[in-house]
Amino acid sequence: MEKFLVDLHTHTTFSHDGRDSAEKMVSEAQKRGIAFYGVSDHFDYDYDVSLMDEAEYKATKNGDVDEYFHALRHVQEDYAGVVNVIVGAEFGYSDDENVKRQYMETYEKYRPDYVINSVHGMGGRDFARFTFTQEKKEVYGKYLRLVRRSLDAPYPYDIVGHIGYIARYVPYEDRTFSLEEFGAEIDDVLQTIIRKGKILEVNTANKNLENKTLPAWHIVKRYYELGGRKVSFGSDAHFVERIADKWEETSAKLKEIGFTHITVPCRGEHIKVEL
Numbered sequence: 001m002e003k004f005l006v007d008l009h010t011h012t013t014f015s016h017d018g019r020d021s022a023e024k025m026v027s028e029a030q031k032r033g034i035a036f037y038g039v040s041d042h043f044d045y046d047y048d049v050s051l052m053d054e055a056e057y058k059a060t061k062n063g064d065v066d067e068y069f070h071a072l073r074h075v076q077e078d079y080a081g082v083v084n085v086i087v088g089a090e091f092g093y094s095d096d097e098n099v100k101r102q103y104m105e106t107y108e109k110y111r112p113d114y115v116i117n118s119v120h121g122m123g124g125r126d127f128a129r130f131t132f133t134q135e136k137k138e139v140y141g142k143y144l145r146l147v148r149r150s151l152d153a154p155y156p157y158d159i160v161g162h163i164g165y166i167a168r169y170v171p172y173e174d175r176t177f178s179l180e181e182f183g184a185e186i187d188d189v190l191q192t193i194i195r196k197g198k199i200l201e202v203n204t205a206n207k208n209l210e211n212k213t214l215p216a217w218h219i220v221k222r223y224y225e226l227g228g229r230k231v232s233f234g235s236d237a238h239f240v241e242r243i244a245d246k247w248e249e250t251s252a253k254l255k256e257i258g259f260t261h262i263t264v265p266c267r268g269e270h271i272k273v274e275l
């Protein structure tokens with residue numbers, strides 16, 4: 001195992017919310033000395049277009065899939081031996097069987113090097129567009145059970161993205177997923193990740209979350225206690241300035257908990273990179 005800088009969750013202009021091109025992002029990754037750079041643009045087949053008005057549709061529409069993989073494979077080749085560009089995808093999970101089938105088809109057709117499976121919403125809408133009227137106990141319980149079902153997705157995936165994402169948008173004063181209140185659901189999720197050999201992401205994009213990671217540190221610790229050893233680091237950068245954001249403090253904290261390496265997935269293989 002060797003020590004390297006890693007960022008496994010980033011976006012480009014292919015994503016509706018990405019600001020900088022793949023070329024610009026990877027060139028910046030090279031400047032920062034990143035050894036493993038994962039590009040995981042959005043595939044939001046979970047969003048229900050029929051629920052959207054024109055503006056929302058435009059704001060959530062991603063680029064052309066053919067073009068994405070074509071362009072990214074070129075960037076990967078251009079940087080071979082300089083930066084290990086890992087060409088991935090972030091699949092927004094949905095219970096809908098048709099949506100799952102679409103992800104499967106995309107996977108089969110394009111064979112991304114890795115997949116991040118993320119829960120962004122429910123019933124075809126992103127949590128960012130929800131009005132939460134129910135109690136936290138109910139909403140968080142529902143969310144955690146959805147995350148648990150996402151782990152049984154039929155398509156291959158490697159990383160479980162940003163657990164706790166919903167906390168960015170809820171109106172509750174205390175937005176913590178405490179182990180006292182949600183211990184059973186959280187343990188079920190973490191134990192399933194371990195049993196299936198998946199990788200738990202530590203995501204440092206903490207919009208609205210007062211500098212917290214997703215999942216919060218007490219959940220990452222709990223994962224370690226339960227025997228989980230596979231973690232990934234993701235800045236979730238949508239523009240160059242955020243690439244590898246908070247890498248130093250996050251890797252230090254991971255080491256403090258006991259983790260010895262970041263797990264980098266690539267074409268079914270899990271590469272260990274020393275922390």
Ligand SMILES: [Zn+2]
Nearest residue numbers: 090118161162
């Ligand atoms: Zn995401």
Ligand SMILES: [Zn+2]
Nearest residue numbers: 009011090236
């Ligand atoms: Zn993302």
